[in-house]
Amino acid sequence: MRRLLIVVVYVALLLGLGGGLGWWWVQRPLPVGDATRDFTVAPGASSRSVAQAVVDAGVPVSADALYWWFRLSGQSRLIKAGSYEITPGTSPEALLDKLVRGEQALRSVTLVEGWNFRQVREALAKAERLTPDSSALEPDLIMSKLGRPGVAAEGRFFPDTYRYPKNSSDLVVLKQAMQAMDKMLAAAWAQRQPDLALKTPEEALIMASIIEKETGQGADRPLISGVFNNRLRIGMPLQTDPTVIYGLGASFDGNLRRSDLRADTPFNTYTRRGLPPTPIAMPGAASLLAAVQPARTDALYFVAKGDGSSHFSPSLEEHNRAVNQYQRNR
Structure with missing residues (x-):
């Protein structure tokens, strides 16, 4: 009986020691040194394959x-698929907690108001750990892959900061930005004025893109929208330089000439009446709202004053005086 008691006590001590060592091990930082290790958990992966993925990522652990x-x-069945990273100081306990919460390794890319689609693509190409699946695709094919065949890519993506798991496809980010623009445009269109000169959400998006490029000071957006809505109502050409510049494309050298204003393109709002065929840039929320809620004004003209704001005029005579005052210093 005494011998049996000794054996029981000995086994209990061993189990206690083993449990203590195990608890110490799960709380001890994994030996990754100063490096960050990346690994991916595939959908439906077993806990054994997850453990092996950690080792394959370069973590010297069993x-x-x-x-x-x-x-x-x-909690092994609660581990979520995704892209993860193990940073210095991460313990097995913390690693499992991260896997169960689905706390993926995220990066971000910012799309800026007023950018055109070429600039969007450049930003995506430079984004950290973003797979460039769209880099070799023409814009129309990109839109097809996003489920919008036949829709122009320009202006279809909402300017914002987008977070994504490491090694995500750039098409995933584009889809998020496209869906965000859909939502923001619908919200703005629902708030449109009843007598608006614009007839469709598409026209509102085009108008908002022009407002975005014409605005130097945020407070002027509704007034600029008012000018352009007034011109549309009376059939007057919009005569806005940003659309001409957009139509010139890569040939524009930064200096807009009189000959450029006379060169007819689908985007030359001096030679053609109405809106251009597509947006010319990505409008932000303020420009979208300004497009559908123009200021009540009799102004038909505006000119930059040199301080970011604009002077608005109801007549050509007053406009010419403002041009002489603010741009020709007469």
Whole structure:
């Protein structure tokens, strides 16, 4: 009986020691040094394959030990698929917690108000750990892959900061931005004035893109919209330089000439009446709202004053005086 008691006590001590060592191990930082290790958990991956993925990422740890920790924790079935990173100081306990929460390694890219689609693509190409699946595709094919065949890419993406898991496709970011623009445009259109000169959300998007490029000071947006809505109502050409510049494309050298204003393109609002065929840039929320809620004004002209704001005039005579005052210093 005494011998049996000794054996029981000995086994209990061993189990206690083992449990203590196990608890110490799951709380001890994994040996990654100063480096960050990246790994991916595929959908439906087993806990054993997750443990092996950690080892394959360059973490010198026993895959069996990690596997049994995942199993004994009772949370192995809760591990979520995704792209993860192990940073210095991460313990097995913290790693499992991250996997169960689905706390993926995220990066971000910012799309700026007023950018055109070429600039959007340049930003995506430079974004950290973003897979360039769209880099070799023409814009129309990109839109087809996003589920919008036949829709112009220009202006279809909402300017904002987008977060994505490492190694995501740039098409995923574009789809997020496209859906965000859909939502913002619909919200703005729902708030449109009843007597608006614009007839469709598409026209509102085009108008908003022009307002975005014409505005030097945010407070002027509704007035600029008022001018352009007034011109549309009476059939007067919009005569806005940003559309001409957009139509010139890569040939524009930064200096807009009189000959450029006379060169007819689908985007030359001096030679053609009405709106251009597509947006010319990405409008932000303020420009979208200004497009559908123009200021009540009799102004038909405006000119930049040199301080970011504009002077608005109801007549050509007053406009010419403002041009002489603010741009010709007469």
